[in-house]
Amino acid sequence: MATTIAPASNTLKNFFDITKTNPRGIPQAPFVEKVENFVKSSDDVQLVLSKFEDMIQKYKHVQTSTTQRVANLQVKIPDIEKTLDMVRFLESKKDSDKVITTNYGLNDSLYTKAEIAPTNVVYLWLGANVMLEYTIDEAVTLLNQRLNVAQKSLKSCEEDLEFLRENITTVEVNIARVYNWEVQKRREQREEESSR
Numbered sequence: 049m050a051t052t053i054a055p056a057s058n059t060l061k062n063f064f065d066i067t068k069t070n071p072r073g074i075p076q077a078p079f080v081e082k083v084e085n086f087v088k089s090s091d092d093v094q095l096v097l098s099k100f101e102d103m104i105q106k107y108k109h110v111q112t113s114t115t116q117r118v119a120n121l122q123v124k125i126p127d128i129e130k131t132l133d134m135v136r137f138l139e140s141k142k143d144s145d146k147v148i149t150t151n152y153g154l155n156d157s158l159y160t161k162a163e164i165a166p167t168n169v170v171y172l173w174l175g176a177n178v179m180l181e182y183t184i185d186e187a188v189t190l191l192n193q194r195l196n197v198a199q200k201s202l203k204s205c206e207e208d209l210e211f212l213r214e215n216i217t218t219v220e221v222n223i224a225r226v227y228n229w230e231v232q233k234r235r236e237q238r239e240e241e242s243s244r
Contacts (some may be wrong), residue, residue, distance in 0.1 A: 107212050114209055
């Protein structure tokens with residue numbers, strides 16, 4: 049009996065040493081082609097099922113954090129676009145002699161009138177209560193870079209979520225197949241014992 053468990057354990061170890069990953073390093077779930085060749089004994093079943101359950105938990109953890117990141121990016125991208133539109137608007141008015149009058153939001157429900165003189169500089173919030181002065185050209189360049197990075201990051205996160213969904217499904221199918229194999233083996237053992 050020890051000779052059959054050792055090769056199976058080596059097979060399991062090799063099976064769970066995942067080398068394929070997506071471009072961001074998330075491992076691809078292996079698919080069990082033939083359960084009977086993969087699980088050699090009933091002792092291996094619980095080990096295999098626990099490994100698969102562990103994989104699902106890890107995938108779901110990454111899925112949760114990636115979903116949160118997507119939500120943050122979906123808020124951040126429109127903010128960057130609005131800021132970029134405003135800077136471009138100011139850029140179009142910088143050579144004009146007209147003062148721009150607008151309503152300025154002090155908070156969610158309180159506004160005041162503001163006059164904006166033509167200018168070549170803008171102040172951008174960088175986060176953590178930090179604001180810096182940029183020329184309009186520098187601001188446009190910076191905001192375009194940030195927008196591109198955010199859009200690429202959003203695309204990567206969406207690809208990761210699809211990859212995670214596929215791999216969670218693969219692992220769930222593996223669990224079902226191993227569990228069904230075990231049920232079938234137990235049924236065969238009971239039939240064998242009852243026929244004696």
